[in-house]
Amino acid sequence: MTENQPAEPVTPAGPERDIALFATLLGEVLREHSRKRVLVVVERLRDGFLTLREHDDEALRGKLMKRIDGLDPQTLSEVIRAYTIYFSLANIAEEVHGFLQRRTTVSAGGRLWRGSFDHTLRQFAEEGVAAEALQTLFDRLAYLPVFTAHPTEAKRRTTLETQRRIFLLALDLHRHKLNQEEQQDRLGEILSEIQILWKTDEVRVHKPQVTDEVRQGLYFFHESLFHVLPQVYRNLERAVRRFYGHEAGIQVPSFIAFGSWIGGDRDGNPFVKPETTELAVRMHCELVLDEYLTRVGRLTRVLSHSSALCEPSPEFLDSLDADEDYWLGPMGQTQRRYFHEPYRRKLAIVSHRLRASLARVRARIDGVEHSAQMAEGYTDAQQLLDDLYLIRDSLISHGDANAADGPLKDLIRLVESFGFHLMRLDVRQESGRHTQAIVELFARQPGAPFYGAFSEEQKRLALAEAIAHPHPFHIDKATLTPETRETLEVFEVMARMRAEISEDVFGAYVISMTHSASHVLEVMLLARLAGLAGRTNGGTAGWFCNIRIAPLFETIEDLGQIDAVMSALFDNPTYAALLQASGNLQEVMLGYSDSCKDGGILSSAWNLYEAQEKIMALARRHGIDCRLFHGRGGTVGRGGGPTHEAILAQPDDTVHGQIKFTEQGEVLSYRYANPETALYELTMGISGLIKASRCVIEPPPPPRKDFLGIMAELARLGEEAYRELVCGTEGLMDYFYEVTPVDAIALLNIGSRPSHRKKRDRSLGSIRAIPWVFGWAQSRHTLPAWYGIGSAIERWRGSDVERLAKLQRMYQEWPFFRAILSNSQMALYKAEMHIAHEYLRLARDPARAEVLYNTIAEEYQRTVTQVLNVAGLLGLMAETPDLQVSLARRNTYLDPLNHVQIALLERYRQEGAAEEREQWLDPLLRSINAIAAGMRNTG
Template sequence: MNQADHNDRFLPQDKELRARVRLFGELLGNVIWKLEGKTVFDAVETLRRGFVSLRKEEDPELRQRLMDDITQFDTTLTERVIRAFSIYFSLVNIAEEDLFYRWRRAQVSSGEPLWLGSFDQALRELHDDGVTAQELEELLGQLHYQPVFTAHPTEARRRTTMENQRRVFETADRLNQPGLGDEERRLITEELEGQIQILWRTNEVRVRKPEVQDEIKYGLFYFEESLFEAVPQSYRFLEKAIRRIYGVNPDGSLPMRIPAFLHFGSWIGGDRDGNPNVTPEVTALASRLAMEQVLREYIKRVNELRNVLTHSSYMCEPSAEFLASLQADSTISNAVFQGASDRFETEPYRRKLYIMRYRLRETLGTVSRRIRGEAAVLPTNSAYATPDSFLHDLKLIRDSLISHGDRNIASGALTDLIRLVETFGFHLHHLDVRQESTVHTEAVAEILRHIDPSLDYTAMDESARQQCLAELIGRGDELPQPDRAALDERTRETLEVFEVIRRMRGEVGPDGIGTYVISMTHAASHVLEVLLLGRLAGLAGEHPEHGAFCHLRISPLFETIEDLLHVEDVLEGLLSNPVYARLLAASGNVQDVMLGYSDSCKDGGILASSWNLYEAQKKIVGITDRYGVRCQLFHGRGGTVGRGGGPTHESILAQPPATVQGRIKFTEQGEVLSYKYSNVETAVYELGMGATGLMLASRSLIRPPRCDRDDYRETMEELARLGEDAYRDLIDHTPGTLDYFYEITPVQEIGYLNIGSRPSHRRKTDRSKSSIRAIPWVFGWAQSRHTLPAWYGIGTALETWRGDDPARLEQLQRMYQEWPFFRSLLSNCQMALTKADMRTAAEYARLSHDTDLSERIYSRVREEHSRTVNEVLRVAQLDGLMEETPLLARSLQRRNPYLDPLNSIQIHLLRQSRGFEAENEGNGDARENPWISPLLRSINAIAAGMRNTG
């Protein structure tokens, strides 16, 4: 049986999903009838049935009747109807997630080859390719897979709502138990209805805008909710696949070592670009809260182990190394056992674990006092000062258990805890810091003026700036410090950020702070400025005995199309600089480079963005290879296709050959976070899919890399140019396009939605494309069912390039079949085209006051949409969009009849809300607008239905 046939056996049955969705719908209906009464129930049912009917067959009279009904709803009834559809979408999402989890569980239970992207499938592919156990060990040893959680304002759901939804998932999964009796099923169904009732009673819209502290806790939620379980499970699946495919040693051990390659990062509390609420104090709080959370998890697990490892010294003999460590602990045994210092003398592992728990609590107590703002010094004689010492104790127990024949016991919960400590240390995640380049330039200029009044940094050209900065950074003596009191407040705060970085490295460990990301990097001097600021804070310099040191990893961020074209100039300027090269070598000789998908796509369209990012990666790795430096690319991907999103496994495999090199780091944000990491089961799946993508894309570390075909690259170069021209012609060169965007989308109202601490615009009153952030840009187009940033220009580019030449069409078709990059690009495009709905988009277009303008622009969008659908299907040789991913296609199609009423309601609410504000301009606060609340709920509901925000 081949892989495809096997997977078909386990493909989720659509009828199963329909049955579960129907059950959820009935239970939701029961709740609405019981709590809200006949009026709300009938309104929801009328719209549901009416729009389902319209999807089957257009009926203008019925459509008008439904719109008339909507316009007659008062604000209270409107909110109730929106909430009904919103909760319905949440339940559909849960039903789909549960079905796919059951599908994967069935495959695992079968003992046969697993799904594409599983550890099992990836290792079979490598094994079939002749990769030996030794080569696999070498490959695993170089892997570094790091999702980075960010707090961009795209996740509309509250943490409370997510916790409630998790309970629905767990309760519904119990219905899948085999042999369930009628009475048991009835009781579980009643419990499920109660969970849905709680969802109905819970306000899913935040009543106040979240502070950064709220966002920090929101990010930490995923570790507690799923990742502390999912990480060790992921390693277990990998171990199982290795045993299955590569076998085991005679003693039952694996034939290779599996190092910890899963890591996590965060921007939450460190990303200060455009967010004045992220202060140095907030960054310190984020680091400490992360440390507090991971220490609590360790204490909980050590507690559990105390009741598992109850071995008696009469029944086994622990290793000499373990007994020596237990003896060394005697200095604190009185404090641990409160006078009963001989407690558990014959149960050595329990005794050791009690002592370890005490030491962890001492460390935790210090962190908690610091969070409360108290001065606290770590009691180094009793606390764990570093995760290494805690890990050392855990491994002593493991090795001792193995020494007396208890390998199977050691490989249980103890090994899981070891995996957690190897992954999370005491820092939990690597907290990145980000700031915009001009902030550093202004700070450096002012500092240099105070240090030496003859230095006019602002008057220097780029070459002079690089020379000046290198001389200062490379000085062997101490740099003169400016008088803090005389500096501008913004410069003082910039310096404080670097001091917090130094302090947090000391508190939570060297891995607590990740990279310092510089947005809008246009020149090498922008990186050297940050290095100088780090030198002033004691993060880099020359040690009199040990030479150069650098505790600052700096990542330039290239965001716009123009920036991507200048990558070479910046990197050449840096790596050829002897001072920078020396400090980079001291920091590990890894150059981080971040690529911004969102802004480059907003700037020049999806084709130019995708291709320029692809080419930039090859240039970057080529330069770093030439200078003998290892490169780590940091992909600033958004949640949606319009912001670089898409399936992680496929997107990693679609990277340029030999550029991944075992390391990948990418942002995870918005709804992607909750969809991937809200449930343990899904988190395990997603981590596996990403890690196997990294393994397979990194084969160049152990095998000669494949090369892209020159003719494919030349074709793509022309397609990117044609696509950018088409995109810019509409967005940049057609008068009124930005006005159209602001009038026909809810982008202005998104600013009222309390979903992020960061402003949606860089400059509040500026309507330009450069002012609006990429997230609301994509969010607005998605809400109005245009989804334009993810596909516009592709149709024109394909049609223009191929013309009437059959040979050119054949070339495009071969590219789709053979080139992972091109296939991934057009596959993601198909998803975005499916989520677009031109009939609904036409209704939004009528919101524009300038009907001639809106008709002109909408017509162009509709024509390009039709052209792109036709061209993509022609190139992919498909009869319908997403034909190759039928389950996902059905999922999206299933949502449309329920999105239609929400879009119709939102259009009505936008008219009412804007009309109210026009009538009351200057007379009151936006919060007094009665239409704002239901409007915000409609934004949430449509986002849930499309599984799309930004």
């Protein structure tokens, strides 16, 4: 920027002006701080491929590829980085615009958007939902996002912090009336931050450790969620008062809680050890205690009430007397400060006890002995809450309810939501590891039969008997294999951390690849050995169970037998008794990723739908509460899509006030990095939960059996088409590995977890769903999210006009079917078959690759045609024009990036000296990051 450059205020009409401004500033940075040719190359490639998009020209394409081929590795890296930063800046501009649009709508005082609390509660009131019924529904609510670390999120924490500063500066340009000098200052600051982005390497030098991923997850709490959560509750309370009034007395309980897999998910990740899990939960505790301590310090400055001017409640004064004993006893001193300021006096001891608790957990993290003073802290979050409730109730008693309703109430909301555990850490392991451990444990007992030879029924009997036995096994850990010893230690860590930090420190123990009821009972036996479950008082007083086990059904076959597996469990007297002892709530996890990889998007969606209905009906028959845990990924091929619509698309009478779902990869930064966006995303999800939970207070509408029948047939046809391609077409897996960058994805330092279950196994069963989806997206096929839909619709409807009309009614009236086709439209729009065709240059057998490509391209066109016909649209995403424009904007820069990636893959894969190939690896990895950022999807 120069001093005489005009500074024009940016209007909030749309993001285009901000994006153009950011692009100009980025150009300034490139001009001053990049290699000489970089800006010229960036602009000429962009303009050239934009021309190609308007009309294909083979000569121009060849000229552009020749330009790319002539670039050295460092120049290519800088060109790719320029495009990556552009995508980040475009995302920021769109996020700022979305927030400003919402603020403008709120300021206007009219009706708010669909999915807002205003819209939701207005609808409830207008449709006659009584206050008592609404309170019943609120009391059943549980909104549980679960953060996971998958090898998809490319942004470093440092980059997120810089982007946050740019977001705030851009917001400042809009929200304040700035004079020309002030505008110049802001623009100069934005330029400086873009320059910092340019000088910061967005690609990690080293593969992240699991502890790095834990810190990445904690970032969103410190920077966003601690601020946002109380505001979510305040907004909901306002909407309740607006439509039901103060006199209705409706109370909004604290029903939002967060979970995590980071540090607990060991399925296929050899780097997650028992000590990793231990460290993760202590890091959670450290962060949340530090936040409470900061907020108590602020409260101490605010609640300066004098005892000469107000009279605290008797209960509060009694607690101050008890505090005197605490000061004189463990501390050996008297509290001399705040003698006439009772609330400050109380908060001083709250602060002291929090500091002691924090010192204790930090000492354990550092592996040092903690002092006697550290034992003076709180033993659990309820003790802290009791002190805060005393302050709140006392303030209200002498007419200072408004003081109680400020920062104190916000702190209470946080403690009610986060306790001392912050997030409930789920532990996950593959079923085979447990079976391996149980086989070994049985084999070590004298005279015991070979467990591995048992039938399923015999296994259940043997496991139930061992669980009920006061001393099931004699175990000498030194004689066990390292794998079994580690499996046992995980449960021991769970028991120890529950005692050390909180009973709420763990969520569910998730068993991936659950194929039978014995897989669940095996985990229960391992928990029994660690003291997490069993009989109380030597078996005379019933059962206790301090673990919640969630079987994960993730393949098409497993989803199909979910009722048989769960029936065997519920009918098992031992398991039924333990379930009752743990609160009679069964959690069942549903896998979107592997089911889609296994059978295609239609079959996956339908089998998941049916599985939910089966398990909920089964639980009702057994008098058991059931919570469904949805393993959704970021992309459509892994269950992704807008949360509000996804919740409403669940089968009727399955969302009973509770929803638990994974938030994976890039979704975390898009939804939670900025408080302004996090507030919107949480609101949309919670309003969807409230709407979908009306079955709690009124009978749901009867199912449309005709719709269900049609969907079942479409799923069957879709699965046939998908399996014919993926399983029945020779060379498909070779095509995948050759014309996508999946081999390079495994080298990208963006996640601690391997991309394959088995090294060097290139089968469909070995590759994880994340790189499967990621690879197809990078090469612009996006195949997992749509393949088979076109064939299914075309075959079912034929040329029958009435059948088409029926499908159109399904789209308009059935949220489930609408969500499938809406999400597929986004995936189809992101696909670019002419770009995908360019990747065929990488195929070893071009002729066979061309045949496979034609099959995919034909299905693509078929799917576009059929989806548009059913939706009654002229173009993809016509119903979401803002998103359509956003994605189209990115194509200008994605097209050259894809061609750059093709050239880099050719060079990296060519035979020759390792040094020659390795020089192309850095720009290749950067191209993967850049395309992921541009598509706003990874895995």
